[in-house]
Amino acid sequence: KLPTMKMLLLLLVALLSAASAAPPTCYSRVLSLSKEITESFKELQTSKTADSCVGTLPRLYLDIHNYCVLAKLRDFVAYPGCDRVPEVNELKEKARSLYTILISYCRRDLVFLTDDCNALEIPISPPIEHS
Secondary structure, three states, rough: HHHHHHHHHHHHHHHHHHHOOOOHHHHHHHHHHHHHHHHHHHHHHHOOOOOHHHHOOOOOOOOEEOOOOHHHHHHHHHHOOOOHHHHHHHHHHHHHHHHHHHHHHOOOOOOOOOOOOHHHOOOOOOOOOOO
16 A cells, blocks of 8 residues: 555656646746846846947837737837947847747737737836935
8 A cells, every 4th residue: 555655646746746847838938028128128228337329229118918019029129229239139139039929929829908009108217226
């Protein structure tokens, strides 16, 4: 009886660990990448070492539930300024990846809840500095 119980316990542990190691869904990948891009943009905007051209970049507030996010990503990637700034090029590459995922891999998995382009113009407030 003991070997059978041990075997069942091992099987249960294996099943539980396999369940928690499930691959990310398209939605979870898009959501995490959009948050990562938005955070990187905020950090770039508030960085003291940022190039002066960074202030001219289009705002990059992303909401993957808003259909206008596709146009927002296209505009940001196509923006001609700041090509000499490595952080901006990295951010553009992430935005390009997100756009590709949205229109190719996740096209049928996502539901856009709005098409309010003005909602994507929400200003990003700088972090509160404590003295």
